[in-house]
Amino acid sequence: MTSKIKKATTHVVQNESLLFEHSSGGRIGYSIPDLDVPETSLEESIGRDLLRTDDLDGMPELSEVDVVRHFTRLSSWNYCIDTGLYPLGSCTMKYNPRINERVARIDGFANLHPLAPAAIAQGALEIVYQLEECLRKITGLHAVTTEPAAGAQGETVGIMMIRALLSERGNPRKKVLIPDSAHGTNPASAAICGYMVETVPSDSEGLTDLNQLAVHMDEDVAAFMLTNPNTLGKFERNIRQICEIVHEKGGFVYMDGANMNALVGVARPASFGIDVMHLNLHKTFSTPHGGGGPGAGPVAVTAELEPFLPFPRIVRKPDGSLAVDFDRPKSVGRVRAFFGNFGVLVRALSYILTHGDPGLREATETAVLNANYLAHHLNDTYEVPYPGRVMHEVVFSDKRQARHGVRNLDISKRLIDYGFYPPTMSFPLIVNGALMVEPTETESREELDLFIDAMKSIDEEAAEDPELLKHAPHTTKVGRLDEVAAARKPVLRWTGK
Amino acid sequence: MTSKIKKATTHVVQNESLLFEHSSGGRIGYSIPDLDVPETSLEESIGRDLLRTDDLDGMPELSEVDVVRHFTRLSSWNYCIDTGLYPLGSCTMKYNPRINERVARIDGFANLHPLAPAAIAQGALEIVYQLEECLRKITGLHAVTTEPAAGAQGETVGIMMIRALLSERGNPRKKVLIPDSAHGTNPASAAICGYMVETVPSDSEGLTDLNQLAVHMDEDVAAFMLTNPNTLGKFERNIRQICEIVHEKGGFVYMDGANMNALVGVARPASFGIDVMHLNLHKTFSTPHGGGGPGAGPVAVTAELEPFLPFPRIVRKPDGSLAVDFDRPKSVGRVRAFFGNFGVLVRALSYILTHGDPGLREATETAVLNANYLAHHLNDTYEVPYPGRVMHEVVFSDKRQARHGVRNLDISKRLIDYGFYPPTMSFPLIVNGALMVEPTETESREELDLFIDAMKSIDEEAAEDPELLKHAPHTTKVGRLDEVAAARKPVLRWTGK
Amino acid sequence: MRYIPNSPDERQSMLASIGLDRIQQLFEQIPASLKLNEPLGIGPPMSEPELLSHFRALAARNHVDCQSFLGAGAYSHFIPTVIDPLISRSEFFTAYTPYQPEQSQGTLQYIFEFQTMICQLTGLDVANASLYDGSTAVAEAVLMAHRLTRRNKVLIAGSLHPQYREVVETYTRNLGFEVRYLGFGSHGTLEPGALGIDKETAAIVVQSPNFFGCIEDLSRMAAIAHDAGALLIVSTAEAMSLGLLRSPGDCGADIFAGEAQSFGIPLSFGGPYCGLFATRDKYVRQMPGRLVGEAFDSEGRRGYVLTLSTREQHIRREKATSNICTNQGLFALMATVYLATMGKRGVQEVARQNFHKAHYAASQISKLDGYDLKFGGRFFNEFVVRTPIAAAEINRRLLERRIVGGVSLEGYHEDLHDCLLVCVTETSSKASIDKFVSALREVA
Amino acid sequence: MRYIPNSPDERQSMLASIGLDRIQQLFEQIPASLKLNEPLGIGPPMSEPELLSHFRALAARNHVDCQSFLGAGAYSHFIPTVIDPLISRSEFFTAYTPYQPEQSQGTLQYIFEFQTMICQLTGLDVANASLYDGSTAVAEAVLMAHRLTRRNKVLIAGSLHPQYREVVETYTRNLGFEVRYLGFGSHGTLEPGALGIDKETAAIVVQSPNFFGCIEDLSRMAAIAHDAGALLIVSTAEAMSLGLLRSPGDCGADIFAGEAQSFGIPLSFGGPYCGLFATRDKYVRQMPGRLVGEAFDSEGRRGYVLTLSTREQHIRREKATSNICTNQGLFALMATVYLATMGKRGVQEVARQNFHKAHYAASQISKLDGYDLKFGGRFFNEFVVRTPIAAAEINRRLLERRIVGGVSLEGYHEDLHDCLLVCVTETSSKASIDKFVSALREVA
Ligand SMILES: Cc1ncc(COP(=O)(O)O)c(C=O)c1O
Numbered sequence A, B: 001m002t003s004k005i006k007k008a009t010t011h012v013v014q015n016e017s018l019l020f021e022h023s024s025g026g027r028i029g030y031s032i033p034d035l036d037v038p039e040t041s042l043e044e045s046i047g048r049d050l051l052r053t054d055d056l057d058g059m060p061e062l063s064e065v066d067v068v069r070h071f072t073r074l075s076s077w078n079y080c081i082d083t084g085l086y087p088l089g090s091c092t093m094k095y096n097p098r099i100n101e102r103v104a105r106i107d108g109f110a111n112l113h114p115l116a117p118a119a120i121a122q123g124a125l126e127i128v129y130q131l132e133e134c135l136r137k138i139t140g141l142h143a144v145t146t147e148p149a150a151g152a153q154g155e156t157v158g159i160m161m162i163r164a165l166l167s168e169r170g171n172p173r174k175k176v177l178i179p180d181s182a183h184g185t186n187p188a189s190a191a192i193c194g195y196m197v198e199t200v201p202s203d204s205e206g207l208t209d210l211n212q213l214a215v216h217m218d219e220d221v222a223a224f225m226l227t228n229p230n231t232l233g234k235f236e237r238n239i240r241q242i243c244e245i246v247h248e249k250g251g252f253v254y255m256d257g258a259n260m261n262a263l264v265g266v267a268r269p270a271s272f273g274i275d276v277m278h279l280n281l282h283k284t285f286s287t288p289h290g291g292g293g294p295g296a297g298p299v300a301v302t303a304e305l306e307p308f309l310p311f312p313r314i315v316r317k318p319d320g321s322l323a324v325d326f327d328r329p330k331s332v333g334r335v336r337a338f339f340g341n342f343g344v345l346v347r348a349l350s351y352i353l354t355h356g357d358p359g360l361r362e363a364t365e366t367a368v369l370n371a372n373y374l375a376h377h378l379n380d381t382y383e384v385p386y387p388g389r390v391m392h393e394v395v396f397s398d399k400r401q402a403r404h405g406v407r408n409l410d411i412s413k414r415l416i417d418y419g420f421y422p423p424t425m426s427f428p429l430i431v432n433g434a435l436m437v438e439p440t441e442t443e444s445r446e447e448l449d450l451f452i453d454a455m456k457s458i459d460e461e462a463a464e465d466p467e468l469l470k471h472a473p474h475t476t477k478v479g480r481l482d483e484v485a486a487a488r489k490p491v492l493r494w495t496g497k
Numbered sequence C, D: 001m002r003y004i005p006n007s008p009d010e011r012q013s014m015l016a017s018i019g020l021d022r023i024q025q026l027f028e029q030i031p032a033s034l035k036l037n038e039p040l041g042i043g044p045p046m047s048e049p050e051l052l053s054h055f056r057a058l059a060a061r062n063h064v065d066c067q068s069f070l071g072a073g074a075y076s077h078f079i080p081t082v083i084d085p086l087i088s089r090s091e092f093f094t095a096y097t098p099y100q101p102e103q104s105q106g107t108l109q110y111i112f113e114f115q116t117m118i119c120q121l122t123g124l125d126v127a128n129a130s131l132y133d134g135s136t137a138v139a140e141a142v143l144m145a146h147r148l149t150r151r152n153k154v155l156i157a158g159s160l161h162p163q164y165r166e167v168v169e170t171y172t173r174n175l176g177f178e179v180r181y182l183g184f185g186s187h188g189t190l191e192p193g194a195l196g197i198d199k200e201t202a203a204i205v206v207q208s209p210n211f212f213g214c215i216e217d218l219s220r221m222a223a224i225a226h227d228a229g230a231l232l233i234v235s236t237a238e239a240m241s242l243g244l245l246r247s248p249g250d251c252g253a254d255i256f257a258g259e260a261q262s263f264g265i266p267l268s269f270g271g272p273y274c275g276l277f278a279t280r281d282k283y284v285r286q287m288p289g290r291l292v293g294e295a296f297d298s299e300g301r302r303g304y305v306l307t308l309s310t311r312e313q314h315i316r317r318e319k320a321t322s323n324i325c326t327n328q329g330l331f332a333l334m335a336t337v338y339l340a341t342m343g344k345r346g347v348q349e350v351a352r353q354n355f356h357k358a359h360y361a362a363s364q365i366s367k368l369d370g371y372d373l374k375f376g377g378r379f380f381n382e383f384v385v386r387t388p389i390a391a392a393e394i395n396r397r398l399l400e401r402r403i404v405g406g407v408s409l410e411g412y413h414e415d416l417h418d419c420l421l422v423c424v425t426e427t428s429s430k431a432s433i434d435k436f437v438s439a440l441r442e443v444a
C-alpha cells in the first residue's frame, strides 16, 4: 500500500493520556523559595466569603519529569514546518528562523514591563519605531501602526479608521463590499465595525468584475475590501481602476495584505491607489504560527487616514529619544492593551534586517517561482478552475478526481500518508473542492518534486482504488475523527467521567 | 499483533537521506560579516605547496532550512529519556533537568576561554572548587579531581596514581585483580597503565569470593578493582574484609563508582576502606548522555594518594581567591587539556545544589525502591540468576524464555514494539543471556507498571509465538539490521558510490 | 539568502522547466506602472553576528535590572525553566492552527487541556482556545452579552483596567452601545447602591481584583445583574488571584474574560500575552474563538478536533460570533505548561506568597510618615499608596535609586495624582521590599 | 523533589506491594557500620530561582566581555544560532550511546555523517565517532602507532601544544616508551636535519599549525618517517585551518589526531570539546573508539549500526584498542551541525578570513617600535610576537584596558619570556584589531 511512498514511513511513538489522567496527589513539579515575610491572616484581611474553598479541585499534580514527557510525547504527533512542506494556501508557512527566536528572548526584551518609564525602555520603543519605518517602506504608505494582534484585528482597525473619517465627513455610510473570493475575516471584520456586507462576484478569470463593482458601488458604500494578490493567487491587475471606481463614489479601498509574500520588494501597494491595508507578520515576515498564534497585523494608511490611527503612537522627540503619544484626538482609540504583540514585532524586524533590500526581493521572487513550478507540473493532473500564471499560490480543484467519488478532503488525507501536510480546503468558496497550495520560498526543489509525485500518484490511486483514499490517512496515530459526532454532543473539557 | 500494547503505537515519520545526498552546489547556510581588512596574498605567505587544492571536495552545500529539517527529522527516529523509561543497566538513565542546561549556557561560562587569567575567571574556578568539595563530602574521601573526561579515564587516572605511589615505594608491581562481573573498561584501563589483568571469580551470591581473592592477592598485585554495588546490583557487604585482604598484601582497592546512585547520602565509600574511586557525573549526577557523551569521571582519593593527583589543581589562596596550581612534583601528570569537561561540571553542581542533603538521599532511596519494585514483580516471570534484594538495578536472564528459543536479544527487540528502550545485554558476562535493568528514581509507578506488563506479555508471546519475537521489532522505521554483514565489509563513510 | 534552499542555478533550471528564462517574466502579471523599480531602502542584509549585536545594543537600552514594583495588568512571576524548552519544540511553535487533526493531535490535546484548566480555575463550564489578550477578551464578552440579551447598554466598573476600558469603547463605539461607568467608593470597589441597572442593560462588567488591586464582591454583583436579566462579566488581569479567591463561576459570573500572562508568560513589553474566555454551557454557541472537543475514529481511538466552528468567521462570515482567526496558541501552551508544572499546590503556594508579601509591604509602607493606603478595601498583591508628594516625582526619585516604584495614577484618574499603584509578587524578596520601603522614606 | 515522579504516598504503597513498610529495610543489605547516619553537609535544597542567582553571580565573576586574542588550543569563532536548538532536541541530548539501532537511527546517522566529513577534511579514509579531546587523541595515536609498529620510541615535535605533550607523557610513562622531543628553528618549525629517527621509532608526532601558529612541512616529515618505517601522526588544535591548508592525508599522514572545538563548540573554559581521530583503511582494526557503519535490514532498508566493536573494551577487555567508552557524542553532533550549516563555502570563507585578519594584525604589530614577529615562518591565524618588555607585564597592562592580549610563553618555553602568542579569528573586527595594536603601543 505504501510502496509508492518515498518521503515517509511509520515508526513507533508513545501514547499519552491527558494531564489529569496522570495526576496523582502529592506529586510536585514546582520549586520556589520559601515565604520570607511574616504572614497575615487570610480570614481577617480577605474573609472566608471571598476565599476559594474548592482546593483547586481537578487541577493536576505532576512532577517535572511527568510534565516534560507529557509535552514531548504530544509534540511527536504534530507535523510542523521543520518536518517538511506545509502548503497551506493563504497561510505562508515559511521557515521560522532560529535567530529570531534567540533575539526575542534577550533579557532586555523578554523581561521588560510595558509600563516601564520610556527613559528605561528606549530600546523597545526603537524596535517598534524601526519596524514601522520598514513597513512604511515596504507598503509605500504614509504611516503604520503595529498595535493589532493579528490580521483580523488589523482589518477591524482599518475599517474603523475609514468609518471614523467618513463620520467626520458627516456620514459613516452603511455597507462594505467584499469579493466572493474573500477570506472569512473580511466580512466578519466589516460587521464588527457596524457595516452590512455586500458580496461582489468575481469574473471568469477570478478577478474583481469591474462592471459588477461599478454596479454595487454607491454612496452607501464605505469601503471595498480586496485581497491582492487575491485568494486564487492572481494579481488584480485592474487594481488602479478598482480604486478609481471606489474613490469616485467617495469610498475607500482596504487591501488585505495577507498575500504580501508575492509583492514585497517587487511592488508597493501605495502605488495601486489603495487607502489602507494590513500585513500579517506571522505570514510574510516569518514569525512562528505557534499552532494558532500569536500573530501581528500591522496596518498601513495614507496621510489622509493617519490622524485616525489607534493610540498609543511611538514618536521621535526633537532630542532624538522616543516617546509614547496618547494625545490623538481623532484616533479610533485603543485596540488592545500595551504595545501589541511586541515579541512578534522583534522577530519580524529581525527577519527584515536579515534580508535587507536584496533578500526581501529574492524571497518574493522565489516564492512566486515555487508556486508557478507546482502549478505548471500539476495542471495536467488537477483541474485549475482559473488557469493562467499565478503569484505565490495556486488553487486546484478536485473536479477530475470527483468523477471517482474522491473529494478534496480524501486527497488531503491521503497526502498525510505521503508525508505531507494537506493544503487549505476551506476557501476560496468560489472554488468547489478547492485545494489551495502555497509553497513559499523556503522549500527546496526536492521537496516540491516529492509533492508533485505524491499528488500524481494520489490521482492514480483515485482511479484505481478510491476506497483507499476515502479511508485515508492509514499511517497516523489516529484515523479520521468523527467531527460530526463531536459537534453534536460537544465534550470541551475533561471531567473525569 | 499489537493489541496487547498499551504504551505505544505507530505514526507517520519522515525519511531523510544523508547530508551529502541533499547537498547541491551553490546552496548557502552560513552568514558572517564580510572581510573588513586588507587582503594578504595566500600564494606568497603560505605557498601553493601547503594550500588545499581539493576545494573541500565532498563537503555539503545546504541552506539553513535544509539543515534544520535534516536534524529535526533524524531526531524523530531516536528514543530518549524524555520519551520514557530507558532501563539500561549500569547507565543510570535518569531525567536530565532543564535548569542544568540553562545554567551551563550562561555567557559567563559558555564564552570563557580556558587560558583567561585567573583574575577574570574566578567564577569558573569556584565551580570546579565547589564541585570537588561536594564530591569529597559525598565520597567521604580526602581529595577529588574533576579532570577526567569520563569514567574510563577516571579509572586510568586512579590506577596510574596507585602505580605512582607503589613506584615511589620501589615497586610498581605487575597485576591488577578484577572480578569476572566487572565492566570492560576496568581491565582495559588497567592494561593502559601497564598492568596484567587477573580475573577473580564471584561466589554463588554474585559477590566477591573472599577465599578466591585471598588466593589471588599477593605482593605482585597493585590493586583490586571493585564495583560497589556490583554489576549485579548487589552491595558487596564484605567490602571491609576485602579491603583488609588487599591492604594486608600492600595492594590498593579501586572502587568503580558507576553505581553510586545506590549510595549517595546513604553510605560513604570512604567508610568501606577503599583507597580511590571514580564517579560518573553523567550517571549519578544526571548530566546528559548526549547520545554517547560527554561525561565526566572525577576521581576521589585518600590523603595518602592525594600528592599523585593529576595537575592542574584549583587551590584557595590565603586572600580567599582561587588559583591554578601546576607545582605538583609527585603528580601522575596531566590527563587532558585545560580543566576537564567543565560544562559537565557546571551541570553536576547544579544538580547537587538543587537536591541538597535531603534530596540526594531521597533520590537514592527512590532509585533503590524502583529497582526492587521491578525485581519483585518480575521474578516469577524471568529468571534472576542471583536472587535476593538488590540495590539500584536488577539482572534477569532469558533462561526460561530460551526454552522456546527466545534469547535476551529477542526480548529486547520486542520491548521496542511495546514502547520501551531495551535493557543492557552486553554484561555482566557471568550472566548468560543477561537483561540488566536499572530504572532510576525518575520513573513513575505507571511507567514501571507498563514495563512489568510488557515483560510479562512478552514472556507469554515467547511461548505462543516465538517467531514474532525473533523478527521484532515490527513497528520501527528500520527492522533488525544485519550487523554481521556490516562488520564483514565495513562502510564507514559516504563516498557517493 | 540562507533561508532559500534552492541555489540560483536550481532556480534557473526550475524556471526553464516551466518554459521561462528570466524570473521577471513571472511578474508580467503586474502592470509595469505598478512595479517598484528601485530598492526598498531598508539597506543591505545584516549577517547573523551583526544582527545579534544590533539587537543586543537595543536590548541594553532597556534597563530590566532595576527592581520593579509595577503591575497594573502585567505581572512579574517566577517562570519555571521547563516551559521554554518545551514550547520551543518546533513541532509546537512552527505548526499552524490544527486544521488537520490526524497531523495535529499534539496541539489539539494541549488546547483541550488548557480549556479544561481554565474551566477549573474560573469555575465555569467551557473555555475557548484563547483570544488576543485580556482587553479584547472583555470587548468580546460585551459583544457576546449583547448577542445573548439583545440589549445595548453596558455598565462598566470604573475600576476596570483603564486600557481594557478603552478597548471596550473602541469596539462598541460603532455598534450603538450605551456604555456607562460605575464609580468606586472609599474601599476602591463598586458601590452596589445606585448602579442604574435597568431592562436595557446587557451586562455589568467588573474586574476583580480590580485595577486598584481591590477585591470586588462578585456574588453581590451577580445577584444585581441577574435580577435585571443582565449578565455578569468578570475580568481579571492577575490570573494568579484565582489560586486564592473564590472563582468567578462560583460567584455567579456568566462570562469570564481575563488575561493569562501571570501563568508563565514573559513580560515582553506587553505582548504576546493570552486572552482567557470562559462561560456557561448554555451560552457556548455564542462564544467567540476556537474550541477543541473530544472525538473518536472508526476504531474507537480517542482524539481531539476543532469543533463548533459554525460560530466562526471562515464558515459564518459576517454572522460569525467574532472575526478572530489567528489567536495566541503558543502562549496558551505556555500557560498550560506553567499550570501543569506548578500544579494545584504550586498555584496555591504562589498565590499565598503574593498575598503575604503584598500585605507585608503594604503594612510597612503605611507605617511611613506621609504615606498611607488610599483604599480600605481587601486586596491580593496590588494596592494603592497615597504619597506625601506627587507620585510622579516619587517615581522619578526612586528611579535614581534604580527602583521602579509603581504606576503613578495621575493621568488615569483625576484626584489620584498623589497615588501610586504598587504590586508585590513572590519575586520580591523581603530584603528588596525593605529596601523599597526605606527608599520611599528617603525620597519623601 | 520535583525530579521524582512518585509522591511519598505512592512510594509507600510500592513499598507495601513488595512486602516492606520502611524504606530503610531496603538498605539492610548494607552493614550498619558502613552506613552514613548524618546529613552529607552540602546543605538544604536550592529552589530554582535561588539556584539561578547563585550561578549568575558566579558567572558574573568571569569577565567574558573583555576583548580577547587568546588561542593556543581554544578558539573563538562565530557559532551559527541553529546549532543550539538542534542539539538541544531531547531526542539527541537525552539519548544514550546508540546500542539499539532500531531506536537510535538519528544518532547513528549523524555519527556516520560526522565520520564522513572528518575524512573529507583530513584527507584520510576512516574517522571514529570522537575521543575526549585533542590531547587524548594524540596520546591514543601514539599508542596505536606502537601497536602497529611494535616499536617503543616516539619523536615528538617540541612545537606540539605543551598540554598535549604532557598528556602524551602521562599516557606513555608506564608503558616503557622512549619519548624524544624535536626542537624548532628560527621559523618556529621542525628542522628536518638531525631528527635522530631510527628503526626503533614508532612515529613522529607533528602539529600543524603548531603551538606557535606556524605551518609545518608535513610532506617532508611523512617522507622521513616512512623511510624509517615509522608512522607520521599529525595533530591540529585549530581545525579551521583544514579549510585552507593541504590536508594531512594528502601530505602523507598515517594518523590524524586533533581537536574539533573550532567547529561550533563554545569555549566553555576548556570543555567539553571533541577529539578527532582518523587514519588509513588498512589500520582501521587498530583504531580506538566507536565506529558507525552502514547496514541493511531484511527488507533492504538502509540504516546504521555501531560496528567493528570487537576492538572495544566491552568485548575485548584488556586487549581492547582503547579503554574509552563514553566519548563526546553530543559535541560531535555540534561539529556536524556546524559543518553542515557552514558547508564547503562557509568553512573556506571562515578559514580565509582568519588568515587575512591574522596577517593584517601581524603586519600592524610588527610595525610597532619594540615589537616584532618571533618566527619567520608561515602561519594561519596565530603568531608569536616578541615584546619590548616581559610579555606577562604587557598582558597585565592590557588587562587594565579590558583586553586579554594573548598567551605569555614564559613558563611554556624558557627563552620565550618576552613572547606573546596572539590569535586573531574572524570574530575580531578591524576596529578591535586596530584598538589592540594601539593598546600594545601604549603599554610598551
Ligand atoms: C487572506 C486572509 N485574510 C485575513 C486573514 C486573517 O489573518 P489572521 O489569522 O492573522 O487574523 C487570513 C489568515 O488566515 C487570510 O488568509
Ligand SMILES: Cc1ncc(COP(=O)(O)O)c(C=O)c1O
Pocket: B090, B091, B150, B151, B152, B153, B183, B185, B186, B227, B231, B256, B258, B259, B280, B295, B296, B297, D324, D325, D326
Ligand atoms: C560499571 C561501569 N564502569 C565504568 C564505566 C565506564 O564509564 P564511562 O562510559 O563514563 O567511561 C561504565 C559505563 O558504561 C560502567 O557501567
